[in-house]
Amino acid sequence: MKCALVGADGAVRHSERHPTDAGRGPDAVVETILTVADGLAAKARADGLTPTALGIVVPGVVDEARGVALWSANVGFRDVPLRELASRRLGLPTALGHDVRAGGLAEARLGAGRNAGHVLFVAIGTGIAAAHVVAGAAATGAHGAAGELGHILVRPDGPVCGCGRPGCLEAIASASAVAHRYAELAATATGTATGTGITSDDGSAARPDPGRTMVSAAEVAARAAAGEQLATRVWREAVEALADGLATGQALFDVETIVLGGGLAQAGAGLFDPLRAALRDRLTFHREPRLVPAALGDEAGCLGAALLALDQLEKR
Numbered sequence: 001m002k003c004a005l006v007g008a009d010g011a012v013r014h015s016e017r018h019p020t021d022a023g024r025g026p027d028a029v030v031e032t033i034l035t036v037a038d039g040l041a042a043k044a045r046a047d048g049l050t051p052t053a054l055g056i057v058v059p060g061v062v063d064e065a066r067g068v069a070l071w072s073a074n075v076g077f078r079d080v081p082l083r084e085l086a087s088r089r090l091g092l093p094t095a096l097g098h099d100v101r102a103g104g105l106a107e108a109r110l111g112a113g114r115n116a117g118h119v120l121f122v123a124i125g126t127g128i129a130a131a132h133v134v135a136g137a138a139a140t141g142a143h144g145a146a147g148e149l150g151h152i153l154v155r156p157d158g159p160v161c162g163c164g165r166p167g168c169l170e171a172i173a174s175a176s177a178v179a180h181r182y183a184e185l186a187a188t189a190t191g192t193a194t195g196t197g198i199t200s201d202d203g204s205a206a207r208p209d210p211g212r213t214m215v216s217a218a219e220v221a222a223r224a225a226a227g228e229q230l231a232t233r234v235w236r237e238a239v240e241a242l243a244d245g246l247a248t249g250q251a252l253f254d255v256e257t258i259v260l261g262g263g264l265a266q267a268g269a270g271l272f273d274p275l276r277a278a279l280r281d282r283l284t285f286h287r288e289p290r291l292v293p294a295a296l297g298d299e300a301g302c303l304g305a306a307l308l309a310l311d312q313l314e315k316r
């Protein structure tokens with residue numbers, strides 16, 4: 001949990017982090033959220049500041065209008081009225097939002113999408129999720145589930161996604177999918193070499209070491225940049241699937257700027273150069289968006305929560 005005291009100007013005055021420990025179950029997580037929020041408000045008062053509003057953002061499906069965390073695979077939320085629980089505990093007006101939409105909001109207003117007007121924020125980590133931000137507000141969808149770009153169908157014959165359907169974008173291009181695919185192909189490559197008795201006196205250094213430990217997506221990117229064949233193949237598959245997903249996103253939203261966040265976006269030019277080219281290849285009459293890395297790092301969601309809290313004050 002990333003937590004902060006944020007001024008009306010968007011400046012962070014104080015920040016802290018706490019373990020979520022989702023394994024304890026949703027009730028314990030909610031209690032921790034409320035206790036930490038209470039502690040932050042007390043810290044603000046002790047510093048001579050006046051807390052005016054609280055913003056909380058969580059993963060999963062969130063009904064922002066009703067302030068209810070409807071569902072979360074990671075934390076186990078089921079219909080938790082988090083906004084009401086928090087405003088009762090702290091006595092402050094409270095906003096409840098979705099973590100990726102809040103991150104997108106912050107990137108669009110304070111970060112890499114600043115001044116763009118129409119922004120698509122795409123977070124690529126263990127999954128892929130997006131936020132479409134127009135004029136400083138992220139669309140939530142009718143059921144709190146807008147922005148699930150990771151579940152765009154890009155490879156009907158592809159691997160099965162966590163959602164149960166084969167071929168979703170995140171089953172191919174998320175950081176965890178890249179790592180899994182690489183491990184899978186590395187194991188096959190080794191098996192073939194052993195089984196057929198193929199030996200090589202010059203190619204061994206170029207062959208991946210499957211090992212027993214999973215290689216991270218960042219490492220796959222690095223190996224691809226170094227010219228390793230298997231990594232290059234896996235990376236290219238991921239980049240092309242991502243380009244398909246982003247082209248669909250651009251067809252739907254016609255944004256000025258696409259901001260890529262999450263772990264995979266840290267691959268730098270190794271991701272952005274081929275991805276820009278692949279996206280350009282797929283666009284016909286649509287205008288090419290600016291494709292840029294996120295600027296706020298893993299604090300984007302936290303800053304977005306503060307923006308939701310401040311926005312709510314303005315609406316009152």
Ligand SMILES: [Zn+2]
Nearest residue numbers: 151161163168
């Ligand atoms: Zn899916």
